[in-house]
Amino acid sequence: MPDSNAKRQALEQFATFINPQKVRVLKAAGLDIIEAERSGPWVWDVDGAKFLDCFTSAGSFNVGRRNPRVVAAAHAAVDHLDQGNFLLCSQAKAELAAKLAEITPGELSCTMFGSGGGEAIDFAIKLARGSSGRPGIVSAVNGYHGHTGFALSAAGRASFRQPFEPLMPGFVRVPFGDLDALSAAVDEHTAAVLLEPIQGEGGIVMPPPGYLAGVRAACDRAGALLILDEIQTGLGRTGRWWASEHDGVVPDVMAIAKSLGGSLVPISATVFTEELREFLIPNPFIHLSTFGGSDLACAVALEVIAVIEETGLVEHAAAMGERLFAGLHAIAAARPEVITEVRGRGLMAGIQYAEDSLGPRMSYHLARHGVLAIYSGNLPSVMRLMPTLVIEEEEVDFLLAALEEAIEDLVSGAGPEAAAPTRPRRRPVRAAGWAAS
Amino acid sequence: MADWEELAEALADYMISCNSNERLRKMQRDWSRTLHFVCSDNGTTFSMEVERGEILSTPEGHVGIPDIVVSTHSETFCDMFWGDLNPVQKYLRGEITVRGSQEDVMRLDAISAVIWPDA
Numbered sequence: 076m077p078d079s080n081a082k083r084q085a086l087e088q089f090a091t092f093i094n095p096q097k098v099r100v101l102k103a104a105g106l107d108i109i110e111a112e113r114s115g116p117w118v119w120d121v122d123g124a125k126f127l128d129c130f131t132s133a134g135s136f137n138v139g140r141r142n143p144r145v146v147a148a149a150h151a152a153v154d155h156l157d158q159g160n161f162l163l164c165s166q167a168k169a170e171l172a173a174k175l176a177e178i179t180p181g182e183l184s185c186t187m188f189g190s191g192g193g194e195a196i197d198f199a200i201k202l203a204r205g206s207s208g209r210p211g212i213v214s215a216v217n218g219y220h221g222h223t224g225f226a227l228s229a230a231g232r233a234s235f236r237q238p239f240e241p242l243m244p245g246f247v248r249v250p251f252g253d254l255d256a257l258s259a260a261v262d263e264h265t266a267a268v269l270l271e272p273i274q275g276e277g278g279i280v281m282p283p284p285g286y287l288a289g290v291r292a293a294c295d296r297a298g299a300l301l302i303l304d305e306i307q308t309g310l311g312r313t314g315r316w317w318a319s320e321h322d323g324v325v326p327d328v329m330a331i332a333k334s335l336g337g338s339l340v341p342i343s344a345t346v347f348t349e350e351l352r353e354f355l356i357p358n359p360f361i362h363l364s365t366f367g368g369s370d371l372a373c374a375v376a377l378e379v380i381a382v383i384e385e386t387g388l389v390e391h392a393a394a395m396g397e398r399l400f401a402g403l404h405a406i407a408a409a410r411p412e413v414i415t416e417v418r419g420r421g422l423m424a425g426i427q428y429a430e431d432s433l434g435p436r437m438s439y440h441l442a443r444h445g446v447l448a449i450y451s452g453n454l455p456s457v458m459r460l461m462p463t464l465v466i467e468e469e470e471v472d473f474l475l476a477a478l479e480e481a482i483e484d485l486v487s488g489a490g491p492e493a494a495a496p497t498r499p500r501r502r503p504v505r506a507a508g509w510a511a512s
Numbered sequence: 513m514a515d516w517e518e519l520a521e522a523l524a525d526y527m528i529s530c531n532s533n534e535r536l537r538k539m540q541r542d543w544s545r546t547l548h549f550v551c552s553d554n555g556t557t558f559s560m561e562v563e564r565g566e567i568l569s570t571p572e573g574h575v576g577i578p579d580i581v582v583s584t585h586s587e588t589f590c591d592m593f594w595g596d597l598n599p600v601q602k603y604l605r606g607e608i609t610v611r612g613s614q615e616d617v618m619r620l621d622a623i624s625a626v627i628w629p630d631a
């Protein structure tokens with residue numbers, strides 16, 4: 076039942092007890108959505124408005140929102156499990172780790188669990204430094220790996236790091252896609268190179284052909300590890316289980332999170348080789364996480380993987396991605412003044428707009444047409460489209476139609492109407508601008 | 513259309529409001545920027561130098577190398593600096609254009625929200 080009072084109250088409480096500026100910005104952008112019902116690729120605002128979710132919490136809902144099988148697995152787990160004692164061995168953890176060894180490539184076979192992506196990256200970096208005895212970490216400009224300590228030190232966006240400096244020493248950033256720059260930065264002091272196979276927050280930036288293979292080779296030459304952050308790109312998002320498969324590259328360490336929790340529970344996994352596990356043999360308690368890989372979360376994650384496998388979701392994502400990209404390219408060709416490039420793979424698409432302000436403005440217009448889509452934080456001129464992988468043809472077509480209509484509204488100059496002033500103007504009476512503005 | 517004299521009056525009011533607001537000064541203490549402004553209707557230009565959250569000057573013309581360039585109608589600038597409109601709405605209509613980082617755009621809005629909470 077739509078309830079505008081509930082929305083007002085939620086926004087007021089959020090502003091009072093969490094952050095008023097977040098409410099102000101989202102309201103102004105037409106994104107003051109209080110999620111109520113959620114199902115498959117759709118979400119409903121508490122006031123009844125329906126949206127095709129193309130943000131999906133930055134790619135966290137691959138199996139759809141409240142997937143019935145995953146919800147049932149969660150119910151069943153709650154009936155007889157809880158989070159479990161993190162210090163003890165656990166059947167649920169063991170089963171999920173075995174499954175991850177099966178679905179990840181190459182010699183990746185051992186897992187450390189966490190509760191979020193940043194924690195997974197933190198452990199990956201600890202493992203790289205601990206096992207190699209080297210301090211250096213090379214990451215990419217505009218890369219995004221989370222907001223925890225080591226992960227933040229690797230972040231490619233200065234504004235995320237600067238208020239908290241000094242951060243961890245030993246971190247170097249190079250332009251993504253520039254193999255010469257990366258090769259020059261990797262040496263005998265480098266513990267690991269940390270990259271996303273496709274930059275997500277950075278604006279759906281594709282690796283140039285051969286880049287990731289070249290990075291792998293540079294790591295091998297220097298004896299450095301390759302850590303791939305598949306947190307947004309993994310679990311079928313790009314039409315393969317892992318985005319790095321497109322490039323035929325196998326990392327030494329892979330970070331997985333977001334969709335592993337099936338939109339229901341927090342869980343992340345750092346998967347690595349048996350050779351790297353040697354560091355943990357004499358140090359079995361050196362990295363601990365109270366909620367990392369809780370028994371409940373592991374049960375849910377196992378069902379998420381089963382859904383992806385048994386429903387052919389990876390292949391489905393590839394097919395829906397083809398339809399999506401065909402439509403996006405057609406719209407881009409018809410609207411070159413608005414869209415200058417479309418890029419991505421599978422159901423990870425980036426629309427490059429002609430200038431920065433079009434990202435926020437198109438988020439506003441798309442929401443008016445029933446699509447929830449957010450621009451890239453590190454590159455506001457890019458709209459990220461990362462719908463659930465359970466999206467069907469008619470929903471892809473809905474998205475494309477909404478995009479065309481939103482562009483129409485944009486070029487016609489539509490936008491939020493200024494609210495009527497509720498208090499006397501401050502501007503002195505002699506000025507004549509009030510009515511005009 | 514607002515002339516420079518009126519813009520200067522609005523800017524002076526804005527500068528006093530910002531610099532006398534202790535809460536804002538504390539919030540913005542890590543923000544040092546050079547802003548350039550362009551009036552799209554009459555071509556008037558002006559600048560703003562912000563040092564650790566304090567507005568040091570708002571001279572006519574473009575001074576220094578800008579971190580952000582903001583363009584809109586001169587009337588909109590006046591209303592904005594007097595807190596008589598929400599700049600985000602104008603931004604989303606494409607009536608205010610900003611060249612610079614997204615964080616700086618949000619800072620500008622946060623300043624307005626703090627000194628003109630009813631805008």
